[in-house]
Amino acid sequence: MRKIAIVGAGQAGLQLALGLQDQGYTVTLVSERTPEQIETGRVMSTQALFHDACLTERQLNLNFWEEMCPPVEGIAFSVPHPDLNGDKAVAFAARLDHPAYSVDQRVKFAGWLRVFKERGGTVILEQADVQSVDQLSEGHDLTVIATGKGELGRLFARDDVHSPYRAPQRHLALAYLKNTVPRPEHSAVSFNLIPGAGECFLLPGLTRSPDGSLQPYENVLIEAVPGGPLDVFENITSPDELLSTMLQLMQTFCPWEYERIKDGELTDPQATLTGRVTPQVRRPVAALPSGRLVLGLGDTLVVNDPITGQGAGSAARAAATYLESILRRAERPFNRSWMQDTFGAYWDHARFTTAWTNAMLGPPPPHVLAVLTAAQTQPGVAHAFVNAFNHPPHFFPWLTSPEEAAAFVDRHSTSA
Incomplete structure (x- = not known):
């Protein structure tokens, strides 16, 4: 089977590594920390996973802690x-x-990393940089960067069209x-x-x-x-x-x-x-000094403020999308066009999360306030608003249109 290198052992990187490993791929995973160091380290996030994101873990039988976790x-x-x-x-x-569900990422990432090693995966413990990633890419068919920290994140060009902020908003x-x-x-x-x-x-x-x-x-x-x-x-x-x-x-x-x-x-x-956190979107493909290409994953490419609670779920969705795309590719080359299309398939959903999150960072306009006010007395409006957290495209088009917001309220005011 083909050889895949993944740099970064967070929600997206680990989930993709375990998914590929389950399909027989030879996977090398680069992690900055051991499972023990992760477990005893500092908390990382609030890590809420709504239903659709939970499904991506369940499909890979990785939801080890779900039955113990308070819903x-x-x-x-x-x-x-x-x-x-x-x-x-x-x-x-x-x-x-x-x-x-919200499982402390220290518990999840340490547990997943142990399972990956137990199943025969190769783990390199290091703080990767451009040079080490370039060397790693030489022996792999595809290299995925699942960490946006430091110089690895700077490999990927900023997408100014979808990045309205240049400083943290919270x-x-x-x-x-x-x-x-x-x-x-x-x-x-x-x-x-x-x-x-x-x-x-x-x-x-x-x-x-x-x-x-x-x-x-x-x-x-x-x-x-x-x-x-x-x-x-x-x-x-x-x-x-x-x-x-x-x-x-x-x-x-x-x-x-x-x-x-x-x-x-x-x-x-x-x-x-x-x-x-500075919200931003980056271009999905970067070139290493050797000329070999790498593909970004998760918050390497799409960083949203935690205000909408979508960070961990977005990473899970990205991993699931990339896994499907890699499996479909079979023996064909992982070229630039395929990399851009793979990210594009993820961005088809992520763009709604990004637009919604960026909108929430500003004062709510009158038509959004009208929806929130209606939700106090109309259970159907409240139900539709709340469940859109699981599927952010459902916030559109009403989030950006007074006419659509009024129609949204009318449509859900009669439902329970």
Whole structure:
């Protein structure tokens, strides 16, 4: 069988490597860390996977932790009252048709990497650079770059048409908490939109405790508009101080969430993260110094802000699309045209996620506010809005058109 090299052991890289390995391909995977280093390292993401993305794992029998993971049964959307008096200006919730799941990526990636090695896969432990990738590509039929960090990411040219931002639009603070109170109605991604300040998200998931056992936890993510009232994390270095600051902000801006997590504790010493993301799209094909071509995958090419919770799911979709394209290619060469077409098949879906995410980073226009307002009293509108998180093309065309937004409300106002 053909030889494939994959640089990067995240959701996209590992999922593609395991999928190809299952089909008999000889796969070399480059990882910066061992499974043990991943497990004991810092948290990486909120990693929500909605139903369609979960299917890509199930089809490869890689959903090892799904039965143990607390399901995310719905989405609850809230906007606090402008007076910050504890009331909500907008509030609705609806159930997902199929639950989502959030498995700590430290658990998943370490587990997948072990399975890949146990099944005979070759793992190279190194921090890859252009020179090492060029050497690696010489002995492989296809080289895929599944990490956008450093000089490897810079190999791929920026797509200015689909990249409206040149700086981070949110500053992020994340904590994993245990001993929190579950949401009473049903579990959910709690999406709190704080106009002019940012957003606060909570969702349940599964992590590993310091003693090695698996345990439920609550993801808590604050997205701060740069320079706004939530943007206070830059000089915080202590995990305990970060958690204390996050709780203070939530007590002020979304006290209904604070009441659920006020007694929460960090799940482990590495359970916090701060950072920022610059949304961008890159061209899918790059040339190495030797002239050999490499294909980008996942967030090497498409980086979206976490505001819509689509990062892990987008990576899973990308891996599934690339796997199908590689298998169909059989013995034909992996040339530039095929690489561009492979990314194009993924972009047919990803472009909606990118457009939706970029739109959410700005103030919602009146027609979007009208949809959110209607969702408070029309269960069908709330249901359609919530379930579009699983399939972002369903946010279009109404997200960008007042006429279509009105039609969307009319169409779903009579449904339950």
